[in-house]
Amino acid sequence: MPLLERLAEILEPSDLLTAAGDTAPYLTDWRKLYHGEALAVVRPRSTEQVSRVVALAAEAGVSIVPQGGNTGLAGAATPRSNGNNLVLSLERMNKIRALDAANYTITVEAGCILQQVQEAATQADRHFPLSLAAEGSCRIGGNLSTNAGGIAVLRYGNMRDLTLGLEVVLPDGRIWNGLRALRKDSAGYDLKHLFIGAEGTLGVITAAVLKLFPRPRERASAFVAVASLDAALALLGRMRAASGDGLTSFEMIPRVALEKAIAHVPGSFDPFPDPHDAYLLIEMTSSRENSGITAVAEEALAAAMEDGLVREATIAQNETQAAALWFLREAVVEAQRAVGASIKHDVVVPLSAVPAFIREATAAVEAAVPGIVVYAFGHLGDGNVHFNLLQPPGMKPEAFLAEMGRLNRLVHDVSARHHGSISAEHGLGQLRNKEVRLYKPAIEFELMERIKLAIDPKGIMNPGKVL
Amino acid sequence: MPLLERLAEILEPSDLLTAAGDTAPYLTDWRKLYHGEALAVVRPRSTEQVSRVVALAAEAGVSIVPQGGNTGLAGAATPRSNGNNLVLSLERMNKIRALDAANYTITVEAGCILQQVQEAATQADRHFPLSLAAEGSCRIGGNLSTNAGGIAVLRYGNMRDLTLGLEVVLPDGRIWNGLRALRKDSAGYDLKHLFIGAEGTLGVITAAVLKLFPRPRERASAFVAVASLDAALALLGRMRAASGDGLTSFEMIPRVALEKAIAHVPGSFDPFPDPHDAYLLIEMTSSRENSGITAVAEEALAAAMEDGLVREATIAQNETQAAALWFLREAVVEAQRAVGASIKHDVVVPLSAVPAFIREATAAVEAAVPGIVVYAFGHLGDGNVHFNLLQPPGMKPEAFLAEMGRLNRLVHDVSARHHGSISAEHGLGQLRNKEVRLYKPAIEFELMERIKLAIDPKGIMNPGKVL
Numbered sequence: 001m002p003l004l005e006r007l008a009e010i011l012e013p014s015d016l017l018t019a020a021g022d023t024a025p026y027l028t029d030w031r032k033l034y035h036g037e038a039l040a041v042v043r044p045r046s047t048e049q050v051s052r053v054v055a056l057a058a059e060a061g062v063s064i065v066p067q068g069g070n071t072g073l074a075g076a077a078t079p080r081s082n083g084n085n086l087v088l089s090l091e092r093m094n095k096i097r098a099l100d101a102a103n104y105t106i107t108v109e110a111g112c113i114l115q116q117v118q119e120a121a122t123q124a125d126r127h128f129p130l131s132l133a134a135e136g137s138c139r140i141g142g143n144l145s146t147n148a149g150g151i152a153v154l155r156y157g158n159m160r161d162l163t164l165g166l167e168v169v170l171p172d173g174r175i176w177n178g179l180r181a182l183r184k185d186s187a188g189y190d191l192k193h194l195f196i197g198a199e200g201t202l203g204v205i206t207a208a209v210l211k212l213f214p215r216p217r218e219r220a221s222a223f224v225a226v227a228s229l230d231a232a233l234a235l236l237g238r239m240r241a242a243s244g245d246g247l248t249s250f251e252m253i254p255r256v257a258l259e260k261a262i263a264h265v266p267g268s269f270d271p272f273p274d275p276h277d278a279y280l281l282i283e284m285t286s287s288r289e290n291s292g293i294t295a296v297a298e299e300a301l302a303a304a305m306e307d308g309l310v311r312e313a314t315i316a317q318n319e320t321q322a323a324a325l326w327f328l329r330e331a332v333v334e335a336q337r338a339v340g341a342s343i344k345h346d347v348v349v350p351l352s353a354v355p356a357f358i359r360e361a362t363a364a365v366e367a368a369v370p371g372i373v374v375y376a377f378g379h380l381g382d383g384n385v386h387f388n389l390l391q392p393p394g395m396k397p398e399a400f401l402a403e404m405g406r407l408n409r410l411v412h413d414v415s416a417r418h419h420g421s422i423s424a425e426h427g428l429g430q431l432r433n434k435e436v437r438l439y440k441p442a443i444e445f446e447l448m449e450r451i452k453l454a455i456d457p458k459g460i461m462n463p464g465k466v467l
Numbered sequence: 468m469p470l471l472e473r474l475a476e477i478l479e480p481s482d483l484l485t486a487a488g489d490t491a492p493y494l495t496d497w498r499k500l501y502h503g504e505a506l507a508v509v510r511p512r513s514t515e516q517v518s519r520v521v522a523l524a525a526e527a528g529v530s531i532v533p534q535g536g537n538t539g540l541a542g543a544a545t546p547r548s549n550g551n552n553l554v555l556s557l558e559r560m561n562k563i564r565a566l567d568a569a570n571y572t573i574t575v576e577a578g579c580i581l582q583q584v585q586e587a588a589t590q591a592d593r594h595f596p597l598s599l600a601a602e603g604s605c606r607i608g609g610n611l612s613t614n615a616g617g618i619a620v621l622r623y624g625n626m627r628d629l630t631l632g633l634e635v636v637l638p639d640g641r642i643w644n645g646l647r648a649l650r651k652d653s654a655g656y657d658l659k660h661l662f663i664g665a666e667g668t669l670g671v672i673t674a675a676v677l678k679l680f681p682r683p684r685e686r687a688s689a690f691v692a693v694a695s696l697d698a699a700l701a702l703l704g705r706m707r708a709a710s711g712d713g714l715t716s717f718e719m720i721p722r723v724a725l726e727k728a729i730a731h732v733p734g735s736f737d738p739f740p741d742p743h744d745a746y747l748l749i750e751m752t753s754s755r756e757n758s759g760i761t762a763v764a765e766e767a768l769a770a771a772m773e774d775g776l777v778r779e780a781t782i783a784q785n786e787t788q789a790a791a792l793w794f795l796r797e798a799v800v801e802a803q804r805a806v807g808a809s810i811k812h813d814v815v816v817p818l819s820a821v822p823a824f825i826r827e828a829t830a831a832v833e834a835a836v837p838g839i840v841v842y843a844f845g846h847l848g849d850g851n852v853h854f855n856l857l858q859p860p861g862m863k864p865e866a867f868l869a870e871m872g873r874l875n876r877l878v879h880d881v882s883a884r885h886h887g888s889i890s891a892e893h894g895l896g897q898l899r900n901k902e903v904r905l906y907k908p909a910i911e912f913e914l915m916e917r918i919k920l921a922i923d924p925k926g927i928m929n930p931g932k933v934l
Contacts, residue, residue: 100817100819101704102700102701102703102704102818102819103817103818103819103820103850104818105817146653147653147657149651149653153650153651154650157628158651158653160657161624161628170910170914174910175910176908176910176911176914177908178911180886180888181817181886182815182816182817182850182886182887182888182891183620183621183815183818183849183850183851184616184620184625184815184846184849184850184851184888184891184892185815185888185890185891186613186614186616186625186664186888186890186891186892186893186894186895187888187889187890187894187895187899187903187906187907188664188895188903188907188911188912188915188933188934189661189664189665189669189914189915189918189933190614190627190660190661190663190664191911191914191915193657193660193661194656194657194660194661194918196657197653197655197656197657198656202656213712214704214707214708214712215708217708233569236569237568237569237681240681240754241681241682241684241754241755242754242755243755244711244713244753244754244755244758245680245681245713245754246711246712286711287707287708287709287711287712288708288709288710288711288763291711296755348649348650348651348652349649350567350570350572350648350649351569351570351571351650352567352569352570353570379651382650382651383570383649383650383651384650384651419647419648419649420649421647421649421651421652421653421654422654423652423653423654424649424651424652424653425651425653426653427653427654428653428654428655432654436654436655439654440654440655441643441644443637443641443642443643444643444645444655444658445655447637447643447656447658447922448655448656448658450921450922451656451661451918451921451922453921454917454918454920454921455914455917455918466655466656467655
């Protein structure tokens, strides 16, 4: 029996999409950089259904492309164009299976939207700290598969660090139930770490046990103009120590990004009368009531100002002011779209190398494309720089985008000199999977390929991605 | 040329031990439970030497048994008795290669003693938080290979969570340099997590990049008598929140353990006039000066006393008093040796299941061996119970130890009912590698075996351990 007929036997009609109008949204990524083809889009409702779908596809020699909220930035969830694929959307598996407040854990299905998990935690007086721009639509399976990062990694770690257990449908359709909710476990190889960050190339993650934390009750948000990026690094150490390691976010915003936000995103504003080269959005949180955290932030910033690290600083006095500062951080991302073509990089280097990386990469791209606008913002607290490049004013977008390969090479060569990585939190997908071979030792890909062959000998799972 | 002659060409004479008197300490574990044989003990001084030793051994079909401080509790570092092994001690590779204070990282060789790493961090005004009883003699390579835990996991995580990068000699002698010092990295499968916790069965870890933290400047240590273990769990949540998640240790000590310590370990004392069933040693730390952390602890404990969770509490008023409380925690471990034969378990269950686990496991073993003494202490903050059993007074040690298999089964069956693991932080080695098959799904071992075959196809690395 043909595959589609067999799938029709196990799925509701509305969970098996084949009409072009129905499948179209699943066949391209949200930036519309990639377009693929698929025999069908399937939307199973249970782990058992995923298991049966994968088994049937494996038998038929059809590839599986797992998809979550389809908000990825590296094309990992878009199928190849040869069409011999099934897109397996996890969106109908969106149940929170359990929440154990005393164990500080939540067990969720892969199709849960990140924000849904955050809210469930809050309702139980707990905190799920992963936070990123797409949190209203990205799904946990995608967060796991790309090892998502975001704005609170400095304190809480990446998605990988937030995960205690997984349930995975393997490439032959069998289910591995590794949904352990344990803080310690040294009983054999830690298989969950293979599937996290594998972008669906080793199996389909269907559920996970995630860590929760005490709910933050107070926060101090500050917008700070720093004397230099080196000064920002010194400030980071002071703020970590002063806050009792309660520093949650330490975001870097260059002057050009603040200017573009003010020019293009209504509601943006300059917090200070004079311009400065570099700004930080800093946030400390505490789960303690009457924590005095705002006073701590004030004191630390005042001392840093006296010592010449900080030029100006403003601390939010209430939630409205804090929200306004975070609005600026989001406007910086938003504003890029208004200024024409951009070329994005998701670089990470050791914190101590961030100033040199930005300096050297800026010099390299400015020499290559005169008039190019370097728009380098990101998560200074963990060394992750979104080193984005905007087209020179007046240049044709196509002409600028034609430089992408050369500019990627220049930027990533500098990050390599500083022992960085070309994908901090977006994954490799089909965007960086070839390029990355220039920057990691060959032996590493050999090991990855051996593992791929060991777990997915038929090469069913998301071919053409990562490897 | 025979293997030993070829080894003699690349190693100093003092780094190639073959005389029985020289090799003996390397051929048994420190509890003297296991004894093995080896062609030689090699002590290479560099990654290159490790690489050459492993390549020669692989060519000769001789197995490699990596060994660190030889303080393991599961026999993973003791060779098999067939003798076709080399013990590869990392003890001569004990250099701290780099410390990057701004990046909060330290790069160390596998033979560094844990305490040496702690001290190097402190000297740079940083903190390396892994802490366990053997810290004065255990080595980083062993900590990595067993994914060591200890007394600060609640706040800082296990060794796995503290590791950013690894250098590994693979089973064919090639070197994988994965010494990345990055807080985020989503560029392919995360290979380091395969080698961490693999107990030397996939390769020889020769160096690692570890995370550092702000140095704690103040601590509040409290000894607390709780109304019950359920009350202790409720207190855990309160103390985490009240401390701004600065709770570092939350150790559980039963009455029987305190009594044995007082009876057998000079310097032990009862902090309270009346006896109580269950005690906690709680520690909060802060990197902030004038953190008010002692007042926070006092307030939280006073409220918990009012609410009936806490019966009595004493908070150390200075470092001497804090050290005296921690001495009690160590005396609890020490005292076991004075009371005859003991059977140890390193169980972990979800925190919420700890009270039921202890209740049910206690009932099971008391029914099986009348008069048995349950000595269940450990890291309540992360669900890790050292559920140790002491022989009934008057029973012959050999008669008691003959019950080990039956008692293991009873205890581990209860932990399995509560979705626990039979090895929280000690690893499997040769102590639990067969037993664990009763408690994890077969598909998990199939995956582990496929990975083993993919990475170590000749089966050179530490055979007979883990798998």
